[in-house]
Amino acid sequence: MSTDVKTPLTFRRYPSTTALQCFETAARHLSFTNAAQEMHMTQSAISKQVAQLEEMLNLSLFYRTPHRISLTPAGKTYYLEVLEILKHIEAATTSLMSNNDNSEVLKIVSHPTFCSRWLMPALNGFGRAHPLINLNIKELAGPFFSEDQNVDVAFLYGDGIWGGMESIKLFDEYNVAVCHPDYLAGKAPCTSNIAQCTLLQLSSRPSAWYEYFRQQDIRIEGTFVGPRFDTFHTTISAALLGYGIALVPLRLVAPELQSGALVRAWNYAAKGRGAYYISYPLSLGNSHKVKVIVEWISTYLQHSNDPQQDIECAW
Structure with missing residues (x-):
């Protein structure tokens, strides 16, 4: 034996x-x-x-x-x-x-500006409604999802196709040109004399201004020239200080436009190449905490004031 x-x-x-x-x-x-x-x-x-x-x-x-x-x-x-x-x-x-024995941790990743300006308002009240789900939110500036990462939910910008992920579209992106209310005083319209305006640039989107004017069939020089910043947050801050004109997603700058801290330099809104998505690993499709956050975000979108509604209806 x-x-x-x-x-x-x-x-x-x-x-x-x-x-x-x-x-x-x-x-x-x-x-x-x-x-x-x-x-x-x-x-x-x-x-x-x-x-x-x-x-x-x-x-x-x-x-x-x-x-x-x-x-x-x-x-x-x-x-x-x-x-x-x-x-x-x-x-x-x-x-x-x-955490107590009955709680779950929901690990979320998001781009910094999107996190502070859209996701945080969207999650307001989540903890009170779901006290047994503890949020662990990480902000990362670049492409940050891969299947081997320990992430439950990611808020991503792109085409909605990421390996091993289920993606639900939240909304399209529309970019608007904004500046301090006093910035354009005494300046000719940028399309007629771009040399009088400073175009604030986002490092991860070097051709954003070129695309903005190309969609309007406007050909001008100097669309790649201007101070460069790593995030939309810093770009918006620079616009608030009067550094120049920022090209940013409408949803991310809606509070400043509503308060009058920033104004639209031109009325045109350029549709971005991608959209915003809530994504999660396919393996977590039946996860309770993932279902809860997806339902929460969906409900928030249905009941929130949508600054893009008039724009999207026109397309």
């Missing part, structure tokens, strides 16, 4: 969390003394933890002189990696402590 015996895991020697914290703190301060103060330990204890870590790694992490310490090349590399490890531990611990 044979008995199955589980093979024990091979022993691996890992540094303690305390050793990693002592190293990270010392590396950040480049001082064992300051690290000791932050960690509420003695300087010798910090030094001993780091020395034991170096002995285990068989590498020197610091150059030591009588008056200062500095990171070795290996120490610099290890510091960045350890910093990320400690951040993950902190995030995992905080997440676990903040």
